[in-house]
Amino acid sequence: DQQVKQNSPSLSVQEGRISILNCDYTNSMFDYFLWYKKYPAEGPTFLISISSIKDKNEDGRFTVFLNKSAKHLSLHIVPSQPGDSAVYFCAASVSNFGNEKLTFGTGTRLTIIP
């Protein structure tokens, strides 16, 4: 049962334009959501997170939006840069002090075209 879904395996965006990566979840108990970026031969790198009490969180070029009623979140990258080319994973957790295991989506490969 895939509780976190990233339905687009890949996405190509022109440099300077907006990249929008999407993620859907089914478990209504999830209350914390994260985005990770992964380059080949490296571990995932934490990018940005959002608590279920918010609907938006910004950090520089990265903004995450959460729509709880639709069980949907998205990551916006503006403007997109060549270094943003990587695989992006959406993850979710249920707050449980000291036990926040992450449930990951299957990832979206983002390619920024110069």
Place this chain on the structure above:
Amino acid sequence: DSGVTQTPKHLITATGQRVTLRCSPRSGDLSVYWYQQSLDQGLQFLIQYYNGEERAKGNILERFSAQQFPDLHSELNLSSLELGDSALYFCASSAVGGGAEQFFGPGTRLTVL
């Protein structure tokens, strides 16, 4: 650099063998998580240790076990290896009360021949 280290980086072994993967968490982090990433799959949670004690289990096979030592480093033991165990194995750590942000090591690529 996340501050989480994993050794070895690559491991090639044969079916039926046993291997040990090692992880050192970020300084001060008490929680260690192990994840498996098979080809074209997302990361699957295996097991979590918190300050030396097992805290949560995911889809971990009975042939796999882990432990966390007093110095907080952790080892994942994989035995009776099968071809399907070939995967990337990641360790992550998090701070107490630090929310769900976990910081990942570079991973160990296991190839079972």
